[in-house]
Amino acid sequence: xxxxxxxxxxxxxxxxxxxxxxxxxxxxxxxxxxxxxxxxxxxxxxxxxxxxxxxxxxxxxxxxxxxxxxxxxxxxxxxxxxxxxxxxxxxxxxxxxxxxxxxxxxxxxxxxxxxxxxxxxxxxxxxxxxxxxxxxxxxxxxxxxxxxxxxxxxxxxxxxxxxxxxxxxxxxxxxxxxxxxxxxxxxxxxxxxxxxxxxxxxxxxxxxxxxxxxxxxxxxxxxxxxxxxxxxxxxxxxxxxxxxxxxxxxxxxxxxxxxxxxxxxxxxxxxxxxxxxxxxxxxxxxxxxxxxxxxxxxxxxx
RNA sequence: GGCGUCGUAGCUCAGUUGGUAGAGCAGAGGACUGAAAAUCCUUGUGUCACUGGUUCAAUUCCAGUCGAUGCCA
Numbered sequence: 001x002x003x004x005x006x007x008x009x010x011x012x013x014x015x016x017x018x019x020x021x022x023x024x025x026x027x028x029x030x031x032x033x034x035x036x037x038x039x040x041x042x043x044x045x046x047x048x049x050x051x052x053x054x055x056x057x058x059x060x061x062x063x064x065x066x067x068x069x070x071x072x073x074x075x076x077x078x079x080x081x082x083x084x085x086x087x088x089x090x091x092x093x094x095x096x097x098x099x100x101x102x103x104x105x106x107x108x109x110x111x112x113x114x115x116x117x118x119x120x121x122x123x124x125x126x127x128x129x130x131x132x133x134x135x136x137x138x139x140x141x142x143x144x145x146x147x148x149x150x151x152x153x154x155x156x157x158x159x160x161x162x163x164x165x166x167x168x169x170x171x172x173x174x175x176x177x178x179x180x181x182x183x184x185x186x187x188x189x190x191x192x193x194x195x196x197x198x199x200x201x202x203x204x205x206x207x208x209x210x211x212x213x214x215x216x217x218x219x220x221x222x223x224x225x226x227x228x229x230x231x232x233x234x235x236x237x238x239x240x241x242x243x244x245x246x247x248x249x250x251x252x253x254x255x256x257x258x259x260x261x262x263x264x265x266x267x268x269x270x271x272x273x274x275x276x277x278x279x280x281x282x283x284x285x286x287x288x289x290x291x292x293x294x295x296x297x298x299x300x301x302x
Numbered sequence: 303g304g305c306g307u308c309g310u311a312g313c314u315c316a317g318u319u320g321g322u323a324g325a326g327c328a329g330a331g332g333a334c335u336g337a338a339a340a341u342c343c344u345u346g347u348g349u350c351a352c353u354g355g356u357u358c359a360a361u362u363c364c365a366g367u368c369g370a371u372g373c374c375a
Contacts, residue, residue, distance in 0.1 A: 040339085041340085042339055051339090079336055117336080158342095159333065164341045183335095267339080275339090278334075
């Protein structure tokens, strides 16, 4: 049992994909008669209903959800915008409620709400293009030597073979005229609500079995048609997503349908593992076995 | 039934002119600040099918057995 002050409370529900976060969030939100804020970086996009495992119609009508299908795949969006949007939504919810539910599998997005992220510039599309061009034409070593000049300290810390991170750091240095290191403070921002973090887990075997089942169900529910209808948008970041990229390869005939489905399962498992790596680092998470899910109300009995 | 080919890591296979073996994939672990379902890093001991024989030494050569597969009947 957790002793809380008079402040409002945010109940965070985290965990790997397919573990049952959606159903639990709805249960908890109904219990507290409140609303749900989603922190799933793919459920934002209204075109990804099947592949991003949207809550179904019944679930959506049972509890008010925020950030489900609120964007289009062609929209530009990022964690920083999400942080602002989510905080504003929470503020609104807290005008009438003392409790709110935040649920999702995107660790970075969850953290953005819970502790904020540093003040950094949004990407400048033109600059980003030119840095990409540098990379495509001259390779990773060009990025490395550029970053070494701009921010030797960060250069010594980054995973230097990771083009995305090198590019972002270079981009920040150029647009601000400062080093990325000097801006990357990792200072948690104070929030004026209490946070209780719940993590859902189960045996690895069961988790993988659930993922496989869910993938097969998505296919049955029409994932192939959904992906096919989005084929012409494949270059948008929102479609660099498990479930779609593999089916695009099937449409390209570089994979058979069976291979594509297997690949979706494999990539989903890996995604789940990466999520666990992220969440396991967070010592504030109270872990609950999905077989004893009702225990959550002992934890939340405040 | 005869002849041939194959049987090595969870899977697909490489290799050892005889000194007990290595890739890809899968799996495992990790990182993570405006692309995050993204991106990146680390990680390979297994009765070399079984039983005998030759040999200082066999997964490797020989014989037999079993299993797979192809061709002929």
